[in-house]
Amino acid sequence: MTQRAKIDTGGSEAEAVGPPVVHRPAGLTSAEVAERVARGEVNDVPVRSSRSTTDIVRANVFTRFNAIIGVLWVIMLFVAPIQDSLFGFVIIANTGIGIIQELRAKKTLDGLAVIGEAKPSVRRDGVAAEISTSEIVLGDLIELGPGDKVVVDGEVAEADSLEIDESLLTGEADPVVKKPGDRMMSGSFVVAGGGAFTATKVGREAYAAQLAEEASRFTLVHSELRTGISTILKYVTWMMVPTAIGLVISQLVVKDDNFKDAVARTVGGIVPMIPEGLVLLTSVAFAIGVVRLGRKQCLVQELPAIEGLARVDVVCLDKTGTLTEGGMDVTELRPLDGGDESYVRKVLGALGESDPRPNASLQAIIDAYPDTVEWRCTEALPFSSARKYSGAAFSEGNGENSTWLLGAPDVLLSAGDPTLTEIDHLNEQGLRVLLLARTTNGLDSPEVATGARPTALVVLEQRLRPDAADTLAYFADQKVATKVISGDNAVSVGAVAGKLDMPGAEHTVDARHLPTDREEMAKVLDENAVFGRVTPQQKRDMVAALQSRGHTVAMTGDGVNDVLALKDADIGVSMGSGSEATRAVAQIVLLNNSFATLPSVVAEGRRVIGNITRVATLFLTKTVYSVLLAVLVVCSQVEYPFLPRHLTLLSTLTIGIPAFFLALAPNKERAKPNFVRRVMRYAIPGGVIAAAATFTTYLLARHHYSGEGALEAETSAATLTLFLVSMWVLAIIARPYTWWRLTLVATMGGAFLLVLIVPWLQDFFALKLVGVTMPWTAVAIAAAGGVLLEFAWAWVSRRFPA
Numbered sequence: 001m002t003q004r005a006k007i008d009t010g011g012s013e014a015e016a017v018g019p020p021v022v023h024r025p026a027g028l029t030s031a032e033v034a035e036r037v038a039r040g041e042v043n044d045v046p047v048r049s050s051r052s053t054t055d056i057v058r059a060n061v062f063t064r065f066n067a068i069i070g071v072l073w074v075i076m077l078f079v080a081p082i083q084d085s086l087f088g089f090v091i092i093a094n095t096g097i098g099i100i101q102e103l104r105a106k107k108t109l110d111g112l113a114v115i116g117e118a119k120p121s122v123r124r125d126g127v128a129a130e131i132s133t134s135e136i137v138l139g140d141l142i143e144l145g146p147g148d149k150v151v152v153d154g155e156v157a158e159a160d161s162l163e164i165d166e167s168l169l170t171g172e173a174d175p176v177v178k179k180p181g182d183r184m185m186s187g188s189f190v191v192a193g194g195g196a197f198t199a200t201k202v203g204r205e206a207y208a209a210q211l212a213e214e215a216s217r218f219t220l221v222h223s224e225l226r227t228g229i230s231t232i233l234k235y236v237t238w239m240m241v242p243t244a245i246g247l248v249i250s251q252l253v254v255k256d257d258n259f260k261d262a263v264a265r266t267v268g269g270i271v272p273m274i275p276e277g278l279v280l281l282t283s284v285a286f287a288i289g290v291v292r293l294g295r296k297q298c299l300v301q302e303l304p305a306i307e308g309l310a311r312v313d314v315v316c317l318d319k320t321g322t323l324t325e326g327g328m329d330v331t332e333l334r335p336l337d338g339g340d341e342s343y344v345r346k347v348l349g350a351l352g353e354s355d356p357r358p359n360a361s362l363q364a365i366i367d368a369y370p371d372t373v374e375w376r377c378t379e380a381l382p383f384s385s386a387r388k389y390s391g392a393a394f395s396e397g398n399g400e401n402s403t404w405l406l407g408a409p410d411v412l413l414s415a416g417d418p419t420l421t422e423i424d425h426l427n428e429q430g431l432r433v434l435l436l437a438r439t440t441n442g443l444d445s446p447e448v449a450t451g452a453r454p455t456a457l458v459v460l461e462q463r464l465r466p467d468a469a470d471t472l473a474y475f476a477d478q479k480v481a482t483k484v485i486s487g488d489n490a491v492s493v494g495a496v497a498g499k500l501d502m503p504g505a506e507h508t509v510d511a512r513h514l515p516t517d518r519e520e521m522a523k524v525l526d527e528n529a530v531f532g533r534v535t536p537q538q539k540r541d542m543v544a545a546l547q548s549r550g551h552t553v554a555m556t557g558d559g560v561n562d563v564l565a566l567k568d569a570d571i572g573v574s575m576g577s578g579s580e581a582t583r584a585v586a587q588i589v590l591l592n593n594s595f596a597t598l599p600s601v602v603a604e605g606r607r608v609i610g611n612i613t614r615v616a617t618l619f620l621t622k623t624v625y626s627v628l629l630a631v632l633v634v635c636s637q638v639e640y641p642f643l644p645r646h647l648t649l650l651s652t653l654t655i656g657i658p659a660f661f662l663a664l665a666p667n668k669e670r671a672k673p674n675f676v677r678r679v680m681r682y683a684i685p686g687g688v689i690a691a692a693a694t695f696t697t698y699l700l701a702r703h704h705y706s707g708e709g710a711l712e713a714e715t716s717a718a719t720l721t722l723f724l725v726s727m728w729v730l731a732i733i734a735r736p737y738t739w740w741r742l743t744l745v746a747t748m749g750g751a752f753l754l755v756l757i758v759p760w761l762q763d764f765f766a767l768k769l770v771g772v773t774m775p776w777t778a779v780a781i782a783a784a785g786g787v788l789l790e791f792a793w794a795w796v797s798r799r800f801p802a
Helices: 002-008 012-017 030-038 053-061 064-079 082-116 209-215 224-254 259-273 276-294 304-311 341-354 360-368 419-428 468-477 490-499 518-527 536-548 560-568 580-585 595-636 644-663 675-704 710-733 739-757 759-765 773-799
Strands: 121-124 127-130 141-144 153-165 189-201 298-300 314-317 324-335 376-384 389-395 401-407 432-439 453-464 481-485 508-510 530-532 553-557 571-575 588-590
Touching: 053 082, 053 276, 064 082, 064 224, 064 259, 064 276, 082 259, 082 276, 082 644, 141 153, 153 376, 224 259, 224 276, 224 304, 224 595, 224 675, 259 595, 259 644, 276 298, 276 304, 276 595, 276 644, 298 595, 304 571, 304 595, 314 536, 324 341, 324 360, 341 360, 341 376, 341 389, 341 401, 341 432, 341 453, 360 432, 360 453, 376 401, 419 432, 419 453, 419 490, 453 490, 468 481, 468 595, 481 490, 481 536, 490 508, 490 530, 518 536, 536 553, 536 560, 553 560, 560 571, 560 580, 571 580, 588 595, 595 644, 595 675, 595 710, 644 710, 644 739, 644 759, 675 710, 675 773, 710 739, 710 773, 739 759
Parallel strands: 314 481, 314 553, 481 530, 508 530, 553 571, 571 588
Antiparallel strands: 121 127, 121 141, 141 189, 153 189, 189 376, 298 588, 324 453, 376 389, 389 401, 401 432, 432 453
């Protein structure tokens, strides 16, 4: 706005012949702001980047399974020794770890959100300054430019060809031209022009006050991983309830045992059915992922976005700001038809001065051709990605008036114009070309470009991002298709992609010739990689077309023209320097503006998904064998073989400790769909074999031992078999082996051996192997179970490939 005012009142001559100077509103005074703050008329909507501490504690503590285990723990504290209540302390430790990790993630998210927060420009005491959204008060005068989001409701006070996109509120994609007095709705954003509006509703009274909060809040939106785990837990609950009831009746009614011992063994059968650590470990893995990415200046606004980007098989890239850096340089000025170059320079300088918020192309022109004449701008048409050009009308001070357009040559010129051939040669070199044309039509005419006379070509060179080629190569290596979708000339876009060795760069498609039918468009998109002259609505349609073919689509961008596509893509990725509107709708914001950060996000997602799939198999194998053992005990009418302390020991050594390390390990395996199917195809045979081997050992031990202490000896033999089979499952899950994985498995085995040979640990865990025959029989049965596991694993891999 300041630059425009300068043009309107530029020199004494202009002042003499021009219209009277219009003074801008000064906005509120400091005293008026203080009054409104005192009255509470402040934009106090809490914009949170993450869950509150209370929410985190509540989510980790008050879970369905924690409630079940908590009740069982209280019962065990009354009826059994403390060692049978160890499972309760493990839950406390796990919950504590989950809370601490999520609080760390919250701290990272909150810090990054402050860095990435866009601050609106508010005019107070006649001076514009950037302030936090929460500091806006009722009556504030808020300035707007292209890409700025309307953060509160208001009324237009100044409008300079102001065009607002209200699609995020109304669903209508066409920009709305705003004039002084028109209503402004929070949640909309500027696509062209500039202006200022007065805040009439702030805080929760605003029409869409929740949009800003929702856009940057820690949310648990759709995630196949979380959905899959919830599905598994639902089925586990259905299995657990009838089995637990049967076990209670079996142990308390059918068997005339010591009451306290019967209760202890009943609880020992119920507790291991619950895969409580699985949910906790998933949250921890996600939280640590946020912290890791935060260190790389990557703000993950929604946690499942880490997982989502790992599942992506198509990445749509906007060329400008993604493959190329924001800045440009003018390399050549070519007057056409013998035009006067010095006059053309004056026109370009005046055009640059006419736009208070120049884009990257116009900024390069301003740098190359600063304004040196005292022309008065009488009307301006700001650049719009839908139009592909901008314009301005001038009074040149010598009695002459002229109207100029600056934009895409292939939009401003007719298809057969010979100038386009010259432009094509420049585009093939990866150069960007703008056409300066003079028109006799008014800027407010829908036919403004019709009959425009070409005057000069402005040749711009774009700066390639130094890391773009390596990033494109990474996606190609990972079998992720990349599509460059740009509003620029198709040939120029293809040349830039070619310089980066992008596959398919030699075949470019002009989006103006794309079919409108979704199926036909999807076919063209699958067959090609580089698209130019794409309108904002087409970007959205292209994302939808790709999704209609089952693709998981990520969209990157930084401009206002990318907002609709970012919003509809499975994963939206915005540059930190991009417009506020793009950052608001994106799930991932690259605060360092580096496209090269994306591979880190993909790798982090793959690490989380791959590792959670591994450890989920461990947890659910335990659930399957626990349910089957309980069923076998009920059907056989025998004592349940284990006390809670035995299964706490086994769970800790074969699942708890190993799962924690495996969940945080490096993992580059590509994310695959059908999480539940992939986990259960191994957990079911593993659990069945473990239960069968353990119960076989238990029945043999019941026939082998007799007299006092027989039950303890039977339990010890069964525990040995179950531990060895569970260790075999762990050994399979830990593949491929590395030194630390082998060390982890060996350490867990050594810890169990220590329990068996140290007298006080034997007493504490009630584990003592009696004789020679039965312990070795238990080992032999476990070995047979291990061989069966290997065959079952191999058969499942062939029969039910992931």
